Amino acid sequence: MQIEVPNIKKWNVIYPVYINSKKTVTEGRRVGATKACENPTCIEIGDCCSYLKIPFAIELDKAYSRDFMQRGRVRVLLKREDGSLCNTDIGSKKQLMLRVAELIPKHHGRTKKQEPANTSTATVGPSKSGKGGKKKR
Template sequence: MSTDRSRWVIIYPIYMNSKKTLAEGRRLAISQSCENPTASEIGDCCAFLNLAFCIEPEKAYSRDGTGQRGRVRVQLKKVDGSPVNAEIPSRRVLMLKVADLMSKHRSRIKKGEAGASTTNTGGGKSGKGGRKKK
């Protein structure tokens, strides 16, 4: 069975980047988006959802001036037009599921733990480490 990848939907990371505005290309609400997703993270989420995908690292979103590269092509429909995964019938539903999975992605969990492990060793609000003026 030959699949035509040009018929697959394209997902740019900027579509679900909470740091971007709607005018800059974000397509989800900020509450549904995640911070600075990458094409490889989106690919990992598609693999978790058992969807065929391919990462195109050399491609960039036309309105993105930051130069973030990469996009993901995902197969949502079979050759006959039926959905590959009945739970994901459209691009919007795919973006919502990927953005939800992104918060549980292994690279994001490690970042969160690193920030949470720091402890306050100084005493008081002054930031002087408990030293008092003489």
Template sequence: MESAGEVRTSGSKMWSVVYLVYINSNKTVAEGRRVAASKACPDPTCAEIADCCSHLKIPCRIELDKAYPRDFMQVGRVRVQLKKEDGSPLNPEITTSEHQR
């Protein structure tokens, strides 16, 4: 499935992976949530993440055929390009993961 924010390049395997559980406020840290519950959202979808990436002008790619390794029922993930090939930030306004939070 393609979205408006999706960009296909050969280097997308090097992009960061965002599983839905990482930002799901209904999950615990033990279940895989990686952000504070107050900053997470309930039951996010790949399309919502892609829309956010599109708004921030961050290339992304939805992968619906992939599942979260610890829970195969959590289907779908989004690959996002946060850095250029030289390692510099793609969007100068978002320089670190702490800045994104």
């Protein structure tokens, strides 16, 4: 019995830049800055796709054409070959990008990173800059 490998070349591509709030529209952001998330990764986008039950493939060796230092992209299958949607709630690539951008801040990897930072800043008092109070004349 032969296993059928899906042709992922026809799947939609999502680069992390598309939903990065730190980027401008000219740099490649495709959703509103208020709806975008800060510095998403391919792994986080992939985790969100699996949560939404959308088939995906992460390609870490690929680079974004406008910024070749930005490595990785995610291919997603929104519609099957018969034309039916994989997830009935998400009908377009734009809807998927907005939904993923909404989910990434709640991602388990991000919530773990933020908890220790909040406790350490609460114990430390306000930091003073190293500059003196004298004015230059």
